[in-house]
Amino acid sequence: MKIKYLSVVILFILLISVSLAQDVQPQKNSNEDPAHSVYGPPIPAIWEFQLSYLKEDGKDIQAFNFYKKDQRNKTFFFKIANNNLNNRNELRVKEATGAAILFPFNDDDRFQLDIGGTYDVNKDTTLPSKAFFSRLTYRPRPSLWFRYGSEYFDGYTLGSTTPYCKTILNSNYLVGKFTASSFSLVGLIGSGKIDDVLNTRFGFAGIIEVPKNFFLLGGYIKSNDEKENVRTLAIGRWAPFRPDGLPGGIFIWKHKENYDFQLGGIFWGGKNLFVRPAAIGMAQGMFISSMALRENSELRQGKLMNITDDYRNADVSLFYVYMDQGIEMIPGNINHVGFMAVQLFKIFSEVNFSVFSKPVIGAFYNEETTPEFSLTSHKFIDKKISFFSFQVGMTLNDSFIFNVIHSPKTSEWTIALSYLYFTQNED
Numbered sequence: 001m002k003i004k005y006l007s008v009v010i011l012f013i014l015l016i017s018v019s020l021a022q023d024v025q026p027q028k029n030s031n032e033d034p035a036h037s038v039y040g041p042p043i044p045a046i047w048e049f050q051l052s053y054l055k056e057d058g059k060d061i062q063a064f065n066f067y068k069k070d071q072r073n074k075t076f077f078f079k080i081a082n083n084n085l086n087n088r089n090e091l092r093v094k095e096a097t098g099a100a101i102l103f104p105f106n107d108d109d110r111f112q113l114d115i116g117g118t119y120d121v122n123k124d125t126t127l128p129s130k131a132f133f134s135r136l137t138y139r140p141r142p143s144l145w146f147r148y149g150s151e152y153f154d155g156y157t158l159g160s161t162t163p164y165c166k167t168i169l170n171s172n173y174l175v176g177k178f179t180a181s182s183f184s185l186v187g188l189i190g191s192g193k194i195d196d197v198l199n200t201r202f203g204f205a206g207i208i209e210v211p212k213n214f215f216l217l218g219g220y221i222k223s224n225d226e227k228e229n230v231r232t233l234a235i236g237r238w239a240p241f242r243p244d245g246l247p248g249g250i251f252i253w254k255h256k257e258n259y260d261f262q263l264g265g266i267f268w269g270g271k272n273l274f275v276r277p278a279a280i281g282m283a284q285g286m287f288i289s290s291m292a293l294r295e296n297s298e299l300r301q302g303k304l305m306n307i308t309d310d311y312r313n314a315d316v317s318l319f320y321v322y323m324d325q326g327i328e329m330i331p332g333n334i335n336h337v338g339f340m341a342v343q344l345f346k347i348f349s350e351v352n353f354s355v356f357s358k359p360v361i362g363a364f365y366n367e368e369t370t371p372e373f374s375l376t377s378h379k380f381i382d383k384k385i386s387f388f389s390f391q392v393g394m395t396l397n398d399s400f401i402f403n404v405i406h407s408p409k410t411s412e413w414t415i416a417l418s419y420l421y422f423t424q425n426e427d
Helices: 002-021 276-291 297-301
Strands: 046-056 059-070 073-085 092-102 111-122 128-141 144-158 164-180 183-194 197-210 214-223 230-237 248-256 259-268 316-330 333-347 356-374 379-396 400-407 412-422
Touching: 092 297, 111 297, 128 297, 144 276, 164 276, 183 276, 197 276, 214 276, 230 276, 248 276, 316 356, 316 379, 333 379, 356 400
Parallel strands: none
Antiparallel strands: 046 059, 046 412, 059 073, 073 092, 092 111, 111 128, 128 144, 144 164, 164 183, 183 197, 197 214, 214 230, 230 248, 248 259, 259 316, 316 333, 333 356, 356 379, 379 400, 400 412
């Protein structure tokens, strides 16, 4: 085991050595500012405020969300919700979440700090739970970066012998990435602790970029708990900044014992924003995320809007998500919890009528699997349901966006009204 961890330490030393061996003053265009070597120079930000109402499982859910978005994507976001389902065990909670992506040293892209947290209260018991995550990223040059991440959770989950069980989770990890020409190597090491049980992990991934903007990623994380060994594969194509008429897309597969996760998407049209930083970042982010406890998945991904804004990033968007988790409800009998969703969006960017513009339509197909006790067989069986949902939306006066999603079979509604505020100058 010591040899395995020593190999990871050697990898980080090699990454640093290769960086220092390169020219201290790399060749660059005279107009290039190294402080903005990753995202480019600042641009005016857009603030979006969203009020939403959901009718789900017979429950009324109200939420207020907002985020600030600039060339660095979402750099500040917040959500407060009543009667929401949390992302751990589907308990009804009152929830407040918030996060920020900061560049603390003179707005320099090379130093990035991500921080966020969640506080919720179980509506049935008033039991509180809190989670916190942070990530510090350092990019000494475009071909090399390092990240330290930490996560903490203190709260309640569903228990086996008691209705609710208090637990404390925390994880820490270190990641390094070096790029040479069209190949990148990622190495990571970390530990996760659930109450008093410590689990250490290390892993490697390689990213190959090939012609026509295609790329491949393969990664493996080894854990001292064999059930937590994770394999990650990804293939995709990013869109050029000047559209070439071809779609961008990605497919990611993650697997460990009794767990499968798949994520895919195809994006095309003149406003396709699935460019290289988004494509590579999504693929390697899915690999690195296996080191975290995933208590703050919403915050890390910046997905806080109750009706997503992802459809605005391409004229036509097709998303696919699949998850299957095996659980042992009865010793010796594996049941499954999971879902599959396919989402298709079409936004008509050039359509304008009076104060109305940019109409969007969407169609979704969903399958959900949950264990259910059978009185005839006296055991848990996997119950599957499937249903369609439909979305319509419109922009008013270029500032208000109204969207509705309805699932006829389940009688569920989601209604959201957003307000966009465009800043004239950088904050």
